[in-house]
Amino acid sequence: MPDESTHALQVGDPLDEDRPLFIPFSLSGVTSHFPVRKPTAAEWEDEEHYPRIELTADEPAWDPSAPDFGDQEDSMTDFRGQVIA
Numbered sequence: 001m002p003d004e005s006t007h008a009l010q011v012g013d014p015l016d017e018d019r020p021l022f023i024p025f026s027l028s029g030v031t032s033h034f035p036v037r038k039p040t041a042a043e044w045e046d047e048e049h050y051p052r053i054e055l056t057a058d059e060p061a062w063d064p065s066a067p068d069f070g071d072q073e074d075s076m077t078d079f080r081g082q083v084i085a
Contacts, residue, residue: 004022006083008023009055010023011055
């Protein structure tokens with residue numbers, strides 16, 4: 001059954017270390033994304049109210065031509081495109 005983590009990025013929540021933070025993806029055609037914007041200077045300086053979340057990992061190395069993620073996504077749906085429970 002799909003849940004908040006199905007089509008989202010899961011990272012550590014800087015405000016609550018005991019719970020993950022889910023950043024849901026949207027779709028534009030076939031491309032997954034989430035909206036972003038450049039922070040204002042005041043937001044950048046105010047880490048108490050605007051904590052920073054590191055989204056860049058050192059490992060594993062990312063190969064955009066690798067079929068692994070597509071294969072994983074394909075294995076989650078049947079021939080009708082419905083999520084397999």
